[in-house]
Amino acid sequence: MSDVIFGFSQAFTFTNFLAAFASVAVGIMIGALPGLSAAMGVALLIPVTFGMPKDAALITLIGIYCGAIYGGSITAILIHTPGTPAAAATAIDGYQLTLKGSPGKALGTATIASFCGGILSAISLYLFSPPLAKLALNFGPAEYFWLSIFGLTIIAGVSSNSMIKGLISGCLGLVFSTIGMDPMLGEARFTFDISYLLSGLPFTAVLIGLFSMSQVLVLAESKIQKKSQSANVKDSLLLTVSEMKRITPTVIRSWVIGNIVGILPGAGASIASFLGYNEAKRFSKYKEEFGKGSIEAIAGSEAANNAVTGGSLIPTLTLGIPGESVTAVLLGGLLLQGLQPGPDLFTAHAKVTYTVFAGFILVNILMLVLGLFGCNWFAKIARLPDSILIPTIFALSVIGAYAINNSIEDVWIMFIFGIIGYFFTKFKLNPAAFILALILGPIGETGLRRTLIMHHGDIAPLFSSTISWVLIILSLLSLLSPIFMSKVEKLEGKIEKG
């Protein structure tokens, strides 16, 4: 309890407050810009946070994450262009309200629902993280091997359009993770006598290349068009008491949905928002308003996608299994700060962890304030043309890749993986699965080989513990998850068609 209180006192220090404020503002801008994703924003900002204190650095990355998920709703509502895929469901009714001359009401609903979803998800973060982290204390090498397999199957199986391509992406990541020194014997593998490669591929440079530079190339391949003029918000963003009463049950329902979807790795904010929307419609007394500008619809999708943020941090921080691509990138930021997911975060680094948790709450409060007072301004930023975004994002990618190790070789690696990332996008491979495999590969390999060495090559100990079997079953279930996901996608299609 003392760590929790300490966390609150630390989160509100000037440095952390400033970090939270700036990161939420930047996150909202990134989210509001169609074509830029939350994962890209976090990847770009990791190098900036490298020199910061651990708590401020992580609050910054979480601020970008939460801000970007919310920011997507601004352009979804004002110009019918979701800034992020998570805001696609919001665009349906949000834009209808804008057409009816009430963009303020739509934005106000989205902001309040996002805030509630985010804040409520903090409760699960506080409640579920420590016991789950304690579970990791029982993990031996065999369990870590199966954990890495589980991590790979979930993200590869669920977040890609094609499961086989997701698995191929994950396997490619495993292949690239073998570059460098052998983790057990220290001998060089696939280094071609280049000493730079002995420590393996620079993780942050690969990350920036795959998520940021590839986006530059994706933007560059399309004809640059002038972005639509957004509607001016003239009506009030504040909701009346009766409107608040009307959206409250929806927000609570969507919080539960978003949290569960967030904790279950692989699904992500966009799926949660459609589920939230659908459940809002199912329970609403005003079903006929859906698709024509319903505030319950906006609240349903926005509360759900923001509730994912807290939920998805739980498996990321406790087991090192990110729920979606943004948290996979965020995990990179955590490792770069020298923090390992698991029980240590709640014992040796408890003060930092609880400061970050309190920072998560602060970030959501600031999101509410910035959203209510600055959405007009963010809407203007969203009109920044791609012709300006392309060179500025690339320049940031270059300095970001360079800044971690002050190495020009890292910039070249970023460049190469930027091109690889572009082809990943074109061929519908999954960069998040690749990155996750790059992180989990050495953990899995060490776990497997350590188990085999300890038992003189006998594979039976890999299957000897209950935790191993639970992880094996979960891995198999996650491979079956595409069946569930195809049903959700059908549901999304139905909703979009109205």
Added chain:
Amino acid sequence: MKKYDLMLGSVLLAFCMLYGYLASQMNVRISTYPMFVVTVLAILILVLLVRTCMKNTADENFKLFGKVQKKQFSIVLGLCFLYVLLIDMVGFYTTTVIYLGASLFGLKVKKSYILITTLGFSTFLYLVFDIMLKVPTPKGIIF
């Protein structure tokens, strides 16, 4: 997409063979795991190829790079390459100013915006990375 999936599968399979060959040249104590991983990858690629071959050809006219603005894309990629190449020789900030100016010009941005963005963004990078984070950016022959 069928044609492109076959292309993807073939390229990845060739990569697997090269990687497998390189792994086979290594000491067996350190090559077992890479060989295992590449075998799994090769199996997955074969599954992709078989599934793709069994698909119907409804999307025969689909062109993966059909809508790519070739000239614009080449300019952007070329300038990105030159930027990275010249940083170490010329210096980070000088190259950044040239890169931003050239890219914005190539992307047909208004002259006034080119000036504002180039100077404004370069100053922003200098303040954040040089002054605040103290990153020793490459100086090269100029700055």
